[in-house]
Amino acid sequence: MSVSELFRIAFIEKDRWKLYLQGLGITIEVSIFAAMIGLVLGTIAALMKLHTNRSGKITIFGRIADVYIDVIRGTPSVLQLMIMWFIIMSNCRNGILVASLSFGINSGAYVAEIIRAGILAVDSGQMEAGRSLGLSRFQTMRYVVLPQAFKNALPPLCNEFITLLKETAIVGYVGLSDLTRVANQISSATYQAFMPLIGAAVIYLIIVKLLTILFGKMERRMRQGDNR
């Protein structure tokens, strides 16, 4: 069979390209929701881990964050997804919701350590200056330290979101037809694996590349204050 014939079968025949697009839509939807949940959870967990009492000791919040990070990092994400789908949220059959939550909680554990590293990289004089002006710890965090921490954290955050995007390829386990599952189904239906699988891989590659460019732009914009 010629390459163009393989291409026709994989993408054109029966309007199959629409299936890839729908799959890609689900992949992106789950990724975006999960990334947002992960960013919020991760930031909260990072702040909890850095929370100290007056004598500089870690508080109960730090221990809770530690347990969260340990449990999530210590178990496979596909198991977390299945536990979420079959046990914790077994009453909810909205696959997108369950997958987004599951991946968001998973991502949050990694984001927590990324943000924490970003905060620790900010000079302690920034917090001291804020406090010396009468701003509270929270206000200084919010307006001075966190913006700089996010800037520090952008490269590893980009990494994390790329990993997250590709990891959503396992949502087929809870019945969602994402890009990977669509490609798999089409290759089964047509008895031709090459075009659907390579095609899906190329689509992932393009999305990741776009994400990288987007993060590069954000980084340049946030670094404008560093120009000398």
Place this chain on the structure above:
Amino acid sequence: MITVKNLHKSFGENEVLRGIDYTVHDGEKIVVIGPSGSGKSTFLRCLNLLEVPTSGEIWLDDTLITDPGVNIDKVRQRMGMVFQHFNLFANLTIMDNITLAPTKLGIMNSEEAKEKALSLLNRVNLADKADAYPAQLSGGQKQRIAIVRSLAMNPEVMLFDEPTSALDPEMVGEVLDVMQELAKAGMTMVVVTHEMGFAREVGTKVLFVDEGIIKEENTPAEFFDNPKDPRLQDFLSKVL
């Protein structure tokens, strides 16, 4: 205005302050000198509780600020602080550096804060830098901005922690000039510094801190021309 009673501070086993008693009156310019590791910076940082004293009392007027029940943020709004390494907020423009605290603390609205910032920037000849970021400024400019940032809060007292120690020699003058002007305007100041000329000219009292206590306290003229403590005599012979 500030009264310190039997102030002690330890970092673990290391006892840095070993009982400091002192009173700063309204309008005084107290200059603190001493060898490195003597505890002079720790003493200054205790005054606005950036370091929490191990024991002792610090009073700001009628408020015992070492009392754990005191709202320290409110106390700090009345005390400006200038750091050796400037510590300008790297993510904010000069204007936002200055207006952040007054606006977020609800002391001024954003127009008032901007107006105040501009008039202060004019005083230090840096109004053209309002939209610049700290990284674009020289050390001397950064430190003048840091002083302005503190002044924007209308503090009753200013604390200076070696404000010229991180500067290139040629930039020391411009910062000292601003401080001198501030002193003339009547600001109460506590200055930790190695600038002996400044101590002599601007100080109303000079303190020599060594081994965690105040070893000598006198008017600048007596302090420099007629030092009594042997350690101070030795110190002055090396730095003058």
